[in-house]
Amino acid sequence: MTNPLMMLSLIVIIPFLGMLFVLTSKDDSAGNHHNSSNVAIFTILSNIIMIWQIFAFVKKTQSGMQLQQNINWLDYLGVNFVFAVDNMSLLLILATHIIIFGGIIFIRAENIKQKAMMAFSLLFLSMTTGLFISNDIFSFFIFYEGMLLPLFMLIGMHGDFKKNSLLNGFFIYNLVGCIIFLLGILWLYKNDGVVSMEAFARLNSKKTYIPWIWLAFTIAFMFRIPIWPFHYFIAAINTKLRNPLVFIEVSLLPLSGLYALYRFWPNYIPLEISQYFVWINVIGVLTMLFISLIGFANPDSQYRVFSYSTIYYIMYLLGIFSQNKNIFANLNYALFGFLLVMGGLEVVTAYIRRQELLHGSSSQGFLCRARHLSLIYSFLIFSAVGFPISSMFTNNFLILSQLLSVNIHMGAVLALSWLLVSISLITEMLRLKTDSKECFLGKSDDLPKDCFIFMLVIIFMLLMSFIHPLWFVVTSAN
Amino acid sequence: MLSHWFIMLPEILLVLFVIIAGLISRYRNEKTPKTFFTLAQFFLILSLIFTVIFYNKSVFPTFLQNTPFITLFKSFAYILSLGWLYLSSKWFLNKNRPSGMFCSIIFMQLLLFDVLVSSVSLLTLSMVVPLIFLSNICLIMRHWDIDKVKPIAFRYAVTSLIFTVALWIAVTVFFILSSSFTYIEVQKYLASCSHNNIYVLIAVSFLVAVFMFMLGQAPFHMWFLDFIGGGVLPVCGFITLVPPLMVFCALINLLKDCLLPFSDYTGCLLISFATLSIIIGALSSNGENNIRRLVAYLTIYCWGICLISLTDLSSSSIIASFAYIITSTLSFAGVYAVFLGFKFHGEYLSDFDSIKGFANSRPYMAAALMIFMFSFIGIAPTFGLSGYMLVINNLLINSAWLKLIILIAGMFIITRSCLSIIRAVYFNNTYRSYDRPDKSVYICLFIIVTIIFLSLFNPNWLMRNAVIVIGGIG
Numbered sequence: 001m002t003n004p005l006m007m008l009s010l011i012v013i014i015p016f017l018g019m020l021f022v023l024t025s026k027d028d029s030a031g032n033h034h035n036s037s038n039v040a041i042f043t044i045l046s047n048i049i050m051i052w053q054i055f056a057f058v059k060k061t062q063s064g065m066q067l068q069q070n071i072n073w074l075d076y077l078g079v080n081f082v083f084a085v086d087n088m089s090l091l092l093i094l095a096t097h098i099i100i101f102g103g104i105i106f107i108r109a110e111n112i113k114q115k116a117m118m119a120f121s122l123l124f125l126s127m128t129t130g131l132f133i134s135n136d137i138f139s140f141f142i143f144y145e146g147m148l149l150p151l152f153m154l155i156g157m158h159g160d161f162k163k164n165s166l167l168n169g170f171f172i173y174n175l176v177g178c179i180i181f182l183l184g185i186l187w188l189y190k191n192d193g194v195v196s197m198e199a200f201a202r203l204n205s206k207k208t209y210i211p212w213i214w215l216a217f218t219i220a221f222m223f224r225i226p227i228w229p230f231h232y233f234i235a236a237i238n239t240k241l242r243n244p245l246v247f248i249e250v251s252l253l254p255l256s257g258l259y260a261l262y263r264f265w266p267n268y269i270p271l272e273i274s275q276y277f278v279w280i281n282v283i284g285v286l287t288m289l290f291i292s293l294i295g296f297a298n299p300d301s302q303y304r305v306f307s308y309s310t311i312y313y314i315m316y317l318l319g320i321f322s323q324n325k326n327i328f329a330n331l332n333y334a335l336f337g338f339l340l341v342m343g344g345l346e347v348v349t350a351y352i353r354r355q356e357l358l359h360g361s362s363s364q365g366f367l368c369r370a371r372h373l374s375l376i377y378s379f380l381i382f383s384a385v386g387f388p389i390s391s392m393f394t395n396n397f398l399i400l401s402q403l404l405s406v407n408i409h410m411g412a413v414l415a416l417s418w419l420l421v422s423i424s425l426i427t428e429m430l431r432l433k434t435d436s437k438e439c440f441l442g443k444s445d446d447l448p449k450d451c452f453i454f455m456l457v458i459i460f461m462l463l464m465s466f467i468h469p470l471w472f473v474v475t476s477a478n
Numbered sequence: 479m480l481s482h483w484f485i486m487l488p489e490i491l492l493v494l495f496v497i498i499a500g501l502i503s504r505y506r507n508e509k510t511p512k513t514f515f516t517l518a519q520f521f522l523i524l525s526l527i528f529t530v531i532f533y534n535k536s537v538f539p540t541f542l543q544n545t546p547f548i549t550l551f552k553s554f555a556y557i558l559s560l561g562w563l564y565l566s567s568k569w570f571l572n573k574n575r576p577s578g579m580f581c582s583i584i585f586m587q588l589l590l591f592d593v594l595v596s597s598v599s600l601l602t603l604s605m606v607v608p609l610i611f612l613s614n615i616c617l618i619m620r621h622w623d624i625d626k627v628k629p630i631a632f633r634y635a636v637t638s639l640i641f642t643v644a645l646w647i648a649v650t651v652f653f654i655l656s657s658s659f660t661y662i663e664v665q666k667y668l669a670s671c672s673h674n675n676i677y678v679l680i681a682v683s684f685l686v687a688v689f690m691f692m693l694g695q696a697p698f699h700m701w702f703l704d705f706i707g708g709g710v711l712p713v714c715g716f717i718t719l720v721p722p723l724m725v726f727c728a729l730i731n732l733l734k735d736c737l738l739p740f741s742d743y744t745g746c747l748l749i750s751f752a753t754l755s756i757i758i759g760a761l762s763s764n765g766e767n768n769i770r771r772l773v774a775y776l777t778i779y780c781w782g783i784c785l786i787s788l789t790d791l792s793s794s795s796i797i798a799s800f801a802y803i804i805t806s807t808l809s810f811a812g813v814y815a816v817f818l819g820f821k822f823h824g825e826y827l828s829d830f831d832s833i834k835g836f837a838n839s840r841p842y843m844a845a846a847l848m849i850f851m852f853s854f855i856g857i858a859p860t861f862g863l864s865g866y867m868l869v870i871n872n873l874l875i876n877s878a879w880l881k882l883i884i885l886i887a888g889m890f891i892i893t894r895s896c897l898s899i900i901r902a903v904y905f906n907n908t909y910r911s912y913d914r915p916d917k918s919v920y921i922c923l924f925i926i927v928t929i930i931f932l933s934l935f936n937p938n939w940l941m942r943n944a945v946i947v948i949g950g951i952g
Contacts, residue, residue, distance in 0.1 A: 023845070074864065074937050076797065076945050077871065116841070116904075127859065146858040152897075153848070156905040167905075168897055172890060175857065179886060182867070186874045 007057075008069045008083040008133050011050050011093065015126035018043030019119045027115040037108040040118040044101045044125070051094050055473045058085060064198070065089075065135050073139075079195065084135035087470065088332035092259065093132045095336045096252060098458065099343025100125055103245030105454050106347045110354075116157060117245065124150035124249050131256055136195045137185050140260070145178040147256060151249060158243040170233040174253075177223025184216035201267050211273055217264050224257025225317055226310050227280075228287045235291075238306050244350035247302070248343050254313040255339070261320050262331065269323070277321045281403070284314045284321075285410050288417035296424045301349045304424050308384060309342045311421050315414065319399040322406065327398050333469040334395030337462055341384045341392065344458045347451070348377050352432070355445050365435035370446035374433070376455040381429045383462055385422035390462040391469055485535045487528040492589040495521040496582045503578040511570035511577035518563050518581050525588075526556040540660060542596040546947045551595060551727035554804075558719045558811060559588060561922060565818055566712035568916040572824065573622075580620050580712060587613045587716075591724035598735065601659035603728075604649040607688060610721075611638035617713050618705055630704040637701055641691045648684035651677050661736035668739040682740050685732065686747045692725045695785065696754040699778050706774035711826050714770060715814035718777050719807060726784065726803065733791055745789040752789070753884050755782030760891035764898075769820075770828045772895060773813055776854060779892055780806040786881050787869040797948050798872035801941060804933075805865035809850040812926040816850070819843045819915035833899070835908030843915065844903045846923045849930065851896040856889060861930040864937050 018039060025035040058066050065084035073079050085093075100121060107114060127150065130143035152171045159167070188194050191209060203210055226234040234253060241247040288311050295307025316335065319327040351373070356363045367374040383390045400418070404411030447455065464471045483490070499514060506513075533549035536542055563581065570577035590613060593606045615635055621627040653659055655678065656667035671678055687698070694702030706714045737744050759779030766772040780802070787799045819840055820827040827833065837844035853862035866889070873882045933940045 023842075072936070072938065074941070076938075076941055077868070116837075142858040142863070144858075145863075149852055149857055149859070153900075153904065156901060167901070168894055171897060172893055175855075175890070175893060178857075179889075182870065183874070183882075186867075186871050189871070190874050 006069075007050055007054050008067060008085060009071060009081075011047050011054070012083075012126055012130045012133070014047045014050065015043055015122040015129065019122040019126065022115060022119040022122060025115065027113075033111075033114065034108060036115040036118040037104055040104050040122055041101065041108075043122060044097055044104070047125075047129075048094065048097050048101075051090060051097065052472065054085060055090055055470070058087060058090060060087065060470065060473070068135060077138075077189075078193075079138045080136065081134075081139040082136035082196065083133045083139070085133050088262070088335075089132040089259075091332045091336040091469075092255070092339070093129050095339035095343075096125065096128050096132075096255075098461075099248050099339055100245070102343050102347045102454055102458070103248045105450055106350060107243070107245045108450075109448060117154065117243075120150040120153045120157075121245060121249065124154070128252060128256070132259065135197055137188070137197060137200060138195055140197065140263070141178070141181055141185055144181065144256060144260065145175075147253065148174050148178070151253065154246045154249060155237055155241070158246045159237065159241055166233070166236055170237050173233045174223060177220045180216050180223075181220035184213045184220065187216075188213050197263055200264065203266070211270075214264075214266060214273075218261065221257040221260040221264070224260075225254045225313055226287070226291075227314055227317065228283055228290070231287060231291075231310075235306070235310070239300075239303050242302070242350070242353070244346045247305075247346050247350070251306075251309050251342060251346070252339075254310070255335070258313060258316055258320070258335075261317070262328075265320065274323070277323075278407070280321050281318055281407070281410055284318045285403075285413040285417065288314050289413055289420075292417035292420035292424070296420045301353065301428055304421075304428055305342070305345050305349055308345070308421050308425060309338075311417055312338050312342075315396070315399055315418070318403060318414070319395070322399070322402045324398070324402050327395065327402060330391075330395045330398060333391035333465060336469070337383070337391040337465050340458050340462055340465075341380055341390065344376070344380045344455060345384060348373065348380060348447075348455070351447065351451065352377075355441055359440050359445070361440035362436060362438040363441065364431055365433070365439040366441045366445075367429070367432040368435045369439075369442050371443075372447045372452045376447065376452070376459065377429060377432065379459050379462075381425050384425055386418070389466060391465040393466065482537045484528075485532045485537050488525040488532070489589055489592060491521050491525040491528070492585045492592070495585045499578050499582045499585075503576070511567040511575075514577045514581045515563055515567035518585070519560060521585070522556055522560050522563070522588075526553060526560075529553060529556065536596070539598075541599045541602045542593060543598045544596055548595050548727060548731070550944060550947050551723060552592060554807075555591065555720050555723050556588070558723070558807065559584060559716070561811065561925075562712070562715050562719055562814070565815060565918060565922055566715065568918050569710075569712050569818060569826075572821075572916070575622065577712075580617075583613055583616050583620070584716060587617070587721070591721065591728075595724050595727045595731065597728065597731070598661045599659045600649040600652055600661070600664065600736070603732075604645055607645055607692070608638075608642045610692070611635075611642060614638070614705075614717075614721075617717070618709050620713055621708075621710050627708050630701075630708045633704065634701045637691070637698075641688050641698075644684040645688045648681040648688070651681035661732070664736050665738060668737065673740065673743070678740070679743065682737055682743060683747060685737070686744055686751075689725060689729045689732070690751045693722050693729070693781050693785075694778060695751045695781060696758040696778060699755065699758065702778065703771055703774050706777075707768060707771045711814070711817060714774075715811075715817075718773070718810050718814065722777070722781055723803065723807060726781070726799075730788070730791075730796060733788075738791070741791055745791075748785050748789045749881065752782045752785035752881075755779065756786065756884055756888035760888045760895075763892060763895040766895070767830045768828050769830055769833060769899065770817070772830075772899070773810070776892065776895070777810065779888060780810075780854070783869060783885060783888070786885060787872055789881070790876055790878075792876075793948060794872050794875065797945055798868040800944055800948055801868045802865035804940065804944075805853060805862050808926055808930060809853045809862065812846055812850045812923060812930075815919050815922045815926065816843050816847045818919045819912065821913040821915065822910070824913065830898075830902060832910075834902050835906040835910060836903040836912070838907070838909045839912055840915070842920070843923065846927055847903060848900050849927065851900050853930070855893045855896050859934060861934050864933070 021039045022036045025039050027033055027036045065086050068084040071081040073081050127143050127146040134140035134143055156167055194200055222230050238250050291307045291310050295304050352363050367377060386393055386396045403414055529549060529552050533546055534544055536544050590606050590610045597603050615631050618627050618631050652664050656664045691698040705717050733744055755778050759775045759782055763772050763775035784799045784802055788795050820833060849860060853860040856862040856866035
C-alpha cells in the first residue's frame with residue numbers, strides 16, 4: 001500500500017467488511033464456534049497493521065489534521081466525507097482496537113453464541129474509527145450516531161436486562177443528544193454553510209448564534225459523559241454488564257463525547273462564556289466524589305472498574321475545560337494509557353469473576369496461586385492509580401495541578417475522589433492477594449496463554465508509552 | 479394517429495393483461511399463481527419501458543399529461559408492484575389459492591393510478607377516484623374468509639361514498655365558479671378570486687380531504703388499519719407500498735398546478751393532517767400488539783412526515799419528501815418481505831408474541847428487519863438517516879420550528895415502537911421453528927438491502943437524477 005490517503009477509508013471499511021464476513025461464517029455447530037471470533041481477530045489485526053502504517057505517514061511535528069481524504073457523499077446538500085488524522089486520533093483508534101481485541105480474546109474462550117456479538121463489535125469498531133478520523137461535521141455526526149446501533153444490540157443481547165425501559169431509555173437518551181447535535185449542525189450549515197471542523201473552530205464567536213450552536217454541541221457531547229445530570233443511563237447500563245467485551249464498548253461511549261468536545265473546541269472562547277466553566281468544574285468534581293464514594297463502598301469489582309473509568313473520564317473533561325495547552329498536548333497519550341489500563345482491567349476482572357462462578361469458589365487469595373494473573377493485575381492496578389509506569393502519570397499530574405491552581409477546594413475534592421477510587425482498587429487487589437481457605441482456585445486456573453501474552457503486550461505498551469509515547473512509529477517516513 | 483396508440487401503450491398493456499388473465503382463468507386448466515406472475519411481469523416490464531420511453535408524451539393533453547416527474551413516480555410504483563407481485567405469487571402458491579383475480583385488480587389499480595397521477599383535469603379526477611375506491615373494495619374482498627372482510631368492505635364502501643360525494647361537490651363548485659375542469663383554468667380563477675370565498679375554501683378542503691383519505695392519513699385512517707389488519711398479506715403489502723406513492727404524486731400535481739393560489743390554506747390543511755397523523759401514528763404504534771397494524775401505524779406516521787415536509791411546496795420541500803418516501807417505501811417493502819417469513823405451519827403470523835426470538839431461527843431475516851426498523855428511526859448508519867436529514871434540513875431552512883418540534887417528538891415516540899420490534903426479535907431466548915421461507919423472500923431482501931447499502935455509501939446514484947427531475951417542477 002503506497003497511497004496513504006486510501007488507508008484512512010480502509011481502516012473504516014475493513015471492520016465493516018469483517019462484519020459481513022462474520023455474518024457469512026458458519027458458527028453454530030460444535031466444531032465451528034470459533035469461526036466468527038477468528039474472523040474478528042484477523043480483521044482487527046489487519047487494521048492494527050494498517051493503523052501502524054498510517055502512523056508512519058503522519059508528521060509528528062506538524063499540528064492539525066493530516067492526510068486529508070475527501071469522499072463524495074450527498075451532492076444535493078454538498079455533504080462529503082472528509083477524513084484526516086493526527087496523533088491523537090490515531091492513538092485513540094489504536095487503543096480502541098487493542099482493547100476490543102482483548103475483549104474478543106477473552107470472549108473467544110466462552111461457550112456462548114459469538115456470531116452476533118462479533119458482527120456488532122466490528123460494526124462498532126468501524127463506527128468508532130470513522131468518528132476518530134472524521135474531519136467534517138456531517139461525517140462526524142454520522143459516525144457519532146452510528147455507534148449507538150451496534151451498542152444497543154450488544155447491550156440488549158448480552159446485558160441481561162429485566163427492565164426493557166432501561167434499554168429503551170438508554171437508546172432514546174443518546175438519540176436526544178444526537179438530535180441536538182444534528183440540529184446544531186444544520187443550523188450552522190444554514191447560516192454559514194460550514195461543514196469543516198477547522199472552519200467551525202475559526203468561526204467568529206461574536207455572531208449571536210455561534211454561542212448557541214456551541215452550547216448545543218456541548219450539551220450533545222455531555223450526553224455521552226457520565227457527569228451529573230447526564231450520568232444515569234450510562235451508569236445503570238454499565239454496572240449491569242457482565243460481558244467484558246460489551247463493557248469495554250459501552251465504556252468507549254464517554255470517550256466519543258470527550259473526543260467530540262476536544263475536536264470541536266473553539267480557537268477562542270469569550271470571557272462571557274468561559275466564566276461559566278467553573279460550574280462544570282464544580283458539577284464534575286462533585287460527580288467524581290459521588291461515584292468514587294459508591295465505588296469505595298461497593299464490593300463489586302465490576303463497579304470499581306466502572307467508577308475508575310468514570311472518574312478518569314470526568315477528570316479528562318475537566319482537563320479540556322481548563323483550556324490549558326499542556327493538558328491538550330498530553331491528552332492523547334493519557335487517554336491512550338487510560339484506555340489500555342481500563343480495557344486490561346476489565347478483561348482481568350471478568351476473568352476472575354468467571355473463575356469464581358465456574359468453580360463456585362471465593363476469589364480471595366486467587367492471586368497468591370496464579371502468578372501470571374497476579375503480575376498482570378498488580379501492574380494494571382498500579383498503573384491505574386497513577387504510578388509513574390504509564391503515560392497517564394504526566395497528564396494526571398498536569399490536570400490536578402491545573403485545577404488546584406484554579407481553585408484549591410475543587411482540586412482537593414478531585415484529589416480526594418482520585419484517592420478513594422485508588423484505595424478501592426488497591427483494596428480489591430489486596431483482597432485477591434490475601435490467601436483464604438475458601439478459595440479453591442489454583443495454578444491451573446491461571447490466565448490462559450493467549451490472554452497472558454496479550455496482557456504482556458499491553459504492559460509492554462504501557463511501559464513504553466511512559467518512556468517514549470510514539471516508540472512504535474517508523475520514523476524514516478517522516 | 480398511430481403515434482397515439484404507441485403513447486398509450488403502457489395503459490393498453492395494463493388492460494391487455496386483465497383481458498388475457500381473464501381468458502386464462504376461464505379456459506386454461508393448468509393455471510397456477512406462477513402462470514399469472516409470469517404473465518404479469520411480462521406486461522408490467524413492457525408497460526414500464528413504454529412509460530419511460532413516452533415520459534413526456536400525452537394523447538389527451540386536456541385531461542392527462544405526462545411529465546418526467548410523473549414518470550419518476552410511475553416507474554417507482556411499477557418496480558415496486560413487480561417486486562410485490564413476485565413475492566405475492568409465493569404467498570398464493572403456499573396457500574394454494576388462485577391469484578388471477580388479485581393480479582387483475584392490481585393491474586386495474588395501476589391503470590387507475592396511472593390516470594390519477596397524469597390527470598390535469600378535475601373531471602378526470604372525479605371519475606377515476608371513485609373507481610379507485612371500488613377497486614380497493616375488490617381488493618379487500620380477496621380473502622377466503624369473506625365474512626371477516628365483509629364488514630371492512632362495507633365500512634370502506636360507506637366512507638368512500640361520502641368522500642366521493644365530497645369530491646363531486648368540490649369539482650362541481652370549481653366548475654360553476656371557473657367554468658372549466660382543467661387545473662390551469664381553475665388555478666387562474668383561484669388566483670383572481672378572494673381568499674375568503676367560503677365556497678372555494680370548502681371545495682379546496684374537500685379536495686384535500688379526499689386525498690388525505692386515499693393516503694390513509696388521520697383522522698381518515700381507519701380504513702387503512704382495517705385493510706392491513708384484516709386483509710390478506712399480498713393486499714396489505716400492495717396497499718402500503720404502491721397506492722400512497724401514486725396518490726402523493728397526484729396530490730403534488732393538484733397542489734402545484736391547481737390549488738397553488740391557495741397554498742397558504744392548503745399548507746395549513748396539510749400541517750393539520752400531518753400533525754395528527756404523526757401523533758396518532760407514533761402513539762398508537764406503541765400500544766399495538768398486532769405487528770401488521772403496528773406497521774400500518776408506522777405507515778401513517780411516515781406519510782405524515784412526508785406531508786409535513788411538503789407543505790410549502792418548494793422544490794427543496796418536494797425533494798426532501800421524495801427522499802423520505804424512497805427511504806421509507808424501501809424499508810416497508812423489506813418489512814413486508816420479512817412478513818412472508820413469519821410463517822408457522824403454513825400460517826402467516828402477525829401477533830407480537832409470535833415473533834419473539836425470531837433471530838434465533840432466522841438470523842438473516844431478523845438482521846434485515848433490524849436494519850429496516852433502525853431506518854425508520856432514522857439513525858446512522860442506516861438509509862433512513864438521509865431521508866430524515868433532508869426533511870429536517872428543509873424545515874430548518876424554512877424556519878418551520880413548529881413542524882420541526884412535531885417531527886422530532888414523533889421521531890422519539892416512534893423509536894420506542896421500532897425498538898420494541900427489535901427487542902422482541904433479538905432480545906428473547908425463545909426458540910420457535912418457523913417454516914422455511916421461500917427463496918424469493920431472501921432474494922428480495924438481498925436486493926433491498928443491497929440498494930440500501932449502495933444508497934448509504936453513495937446516495938447520489940439514486941438522488942441525482944431525481945433532484946434534477948423534481949427541481950424542474952419546483
